Each structure stands twice: as structure tokens, then as C-alpha cells.
Amino acid sequence: MFVRAYPGGKPASPPSGPSLLLPFVADGELLVHHDRHGARLLRAETAPEGALFVGTLDGLPCLAYTQPSTADDDAVEPEDIKRLGLRSLFGHMSDDEVTVAGYASQLIRWQKNARFCPACGGPTHNDDGWNQKCAACGFSHYPPATPAVLILVHDGAGNILLAQKEGWGKRYSILAGFVEPGESLEDCCRRETVEEVQVTVGECTYDGSQPWPFPHQLMVGFVCRYESGTITPDPTELSHAAWFHHTALPELPPSYALSRQLIDRWVAQQGK
Ligand SMILES: [Zn+2]
Known part of the structure; x- marks a missing residue:
């Protein structure tokens, strides 16, 4: 079961230990483990620096981030890693994993697109949950649905x-x-x-x-x-x-x- 990290209040920190990774590449595709059995989220023993904790899936923290173009992953054989667009995850991953990937993709995009205030252009900061608030004019906005x-x-x-x-x-x-x-x-x-x-x-x-x-x-x-x-x-x-x-x-x-x-x-x- 997927449990969101922020049911209310401030963003939480991920629990330590093994986690599921959601590395998004530049065009919004997700790097996943992929073999003849299908696709699943990557796993790692340590959290990548700066990753966004979006929730837990069956107790494992889910960490989303934008994958630097030159990085590689030591934990998984490279030939088992595939870039998949979100649409192609449907039917190839569990429903919970598709939910996590869809949620994470929106939050990664939100963090990238909400850095500046749409009212005055000033920089914003994370205020409460996923809210981004402008220090200059107080305007606050939330991820759209x-x-x-x-x-x-x-x-x-x-x-x-x-x-x-x-x-x-x-x-x-x-x-x-x-x-x-x-x-x-x-x-x-x-x-x-x-x-x-x-x-x-x-x-x-x-x-x-x-x-x-x-x-x-x-x-x-x-x-x-x-x-x-x-x-x-x-x-x-x-x-x-x-x-x-x-x-x-x-x-x-x-x-x-x-x-x-x-x-x-x-x-x-x-x-x-
Ligand atoms: Zn503003």
C-alpha cells in the first residue's frame, strides 16, 4: 500500500534503510528495473542526496529525483535499467507503483516550476506540505490537480x-x-x-x-x-x-x- 509522506503539515524525512528510487530523466521518463518479468521501481540501500521523500510503498520509502545525465547506478546491472515514459508503466507495473510514479512525477515538476512567485516573480520557499510561498508578497500556491x-x-x-x-x-x-x-x-x-x-x-x-x-x-x-x-x-x-x-x-x-x-x-x- 502507498502512504503519502505529507498527510498534513511539514514534509517528513524518509526512514533510513532500503528505499525505492524514482529517478526521472530530462524528458520526464522514469528509470526502472526492467526484465522479461516486467518493470518495477529501482531499489537502493542508501538515499540519493537531495531526493524528495514522497511516501512509503509497503513500508519502503519512495525517493524521487531528477537523474543527472552522467550518473550510473551500481546496485543494478545497467542492461536491466530502462527509461520508460509514464504511459508505458500502465500495465507493466503494479497499480501502486504506477500511482507512486505518477505522484512523484508531478511533485518533481512542481518543485521545478514553482520556484518563483506567479504574482510578483519573487523566489518562493516550501511552507507547509507541498505549498510554495513567496517571501516578498505572501502569495502561496499548491501543486495543481x-x-x-x-x-x-x-x-x-x-x-x-x-x-x-x-x-x-x-x-x-x-x-x-x-x-x-x-x-x-x-x-x-x-x-x-x-x-x-x-x-x-x-x-x-x-x-x-x-x-x-x-x-x-x-x-x-x-x-x-x-x-x-x-x-x-x-x-x-x-x-x-x-x-x-x-x-x-x-x-x-x-x-x-x-x-x-x-x-x-x-x-x-x-x-x-
Ligand atoms: Zn510574490
Whole structure:
């Protein structure tokens, strides 16, 4: 189980002893141990200097840092180390390890991008938890988490609205969109379905969420009942959109994605 280091208050220090390492290289890829059994986080007996303690995974401290380009790792054979983008960790690592990697990547980026105050440009310092505070003007800011909705539209008769974007190949998925400032999640579902396919929906029911660290989204899934309108995809957003019967679905997103989990749960409910 992953336990975050900062449930509240000041950053904690990692316990001594063996730890899990999350070395990020310049383009956001993570160095991991990789062999024919799959990928897993690197392990080390000593903590790299300046590493960020992000939490513990099954009791082992997780330490994130930016890997200097010339460094090597004595603890693991170099041929067993691979650079992997965060997306390729899904399905190759445990869910907990993917969670840690996604969290750590956002905190590393946060530390890099939040060094100066967005209000006055003055230097900031770590104040409380992950908060960065400006000494000059007092402005404080926190790591962002940007909500986006996933919208499963169904017609109540076994059909689901699926759409396709340029570059997706044969794959279809449910609609999605970013929440606007001052907007509820349900209103976002209703606005996005009109904008993207000119369809209105009625009741919107929450059905799960998933952190999506690309770069700092929180996906929030809703199941929405179709009300009116003929599917007319916005060509700037979608290449195709249509109703599909639950017994004749096209190629769908991979199982680790919340969009697919929503579809699978909805399909399992059909015919019951
Ligand atoms: Zn300031």
C-alpha cells in the first residue's frame, strides 16, 4: 500500500534503510528495473542526496529525483535499467507503483516550476506540505490537480455514444472534457456533450475517478442519460461519433484507463 509522506503539515524525512528510487530523466521518463518479468521501481540501500521523500510503498520509502545525465547506478546491472515514459508503466507495473510514479512525477515538476512567485516573480520557499510561498508578497500556491470529466452517454436501450479522434486508429472512447472555472462536474458533462456532439443529456451519475498524470489531471467518470439531439461531431475535436450497441462495440481504450472501466461496468449492467 502507498502512504503519502505529507498527510498534513511539514514534509517528513524518509526512514533510513532500503528505499525505492524514482529517478526521472530530462524528458520526464522514469528509470526502472526492467526484465522479461516486467518493470518495477529501482531499489537502493542508501538515499540519493537531495531526493524528495514522497511516501512509503509497503513500508519502503519512495525517493524521487531528477537523474543527472552522467550518473550510473551500481546496485543494478545497467542492461536491466530502462527509461520508460509514464504511459508505458500502465500495465507493466503494479497499480501502486504506477500511482507512486505518477505522484512523484508531478511533485518533481512542481518543485521545478514553482520556484518563483506567479504574482510578483519573487523566489518562493516550501511552507507547509507541498505549498510554495513567496517571501516578498505572501502569495502561496499548491501543486495543481486539473479536473476533467469522462462522459459515458447511453440511451437507456443498450446503446452507448462513442467517439473517435484524429490519430486514434480504429479505437473509440467515451467523450471527455476539462472542467471550466466555476463549473460543476455535472454541468461540465452537459456542456461538453452539446459542444462535442450536439447531444443533450439528463441525469449524470458519478462512477469513479482516476489520477492521470499527463501532466496533472484528475479524471472523473460520469454515466449520463441521453435526452435529445442527433449526434453531430464537432470536426475540430472529433473525427467520428456514433451510437454502438453493447453487443457490437468497436476497439476500446486499454483496461487500465478509467474510460474503459466505465464502459466495462456499463456493459456488465446491460441485459440484467
Ligand atoms: Zn510574490
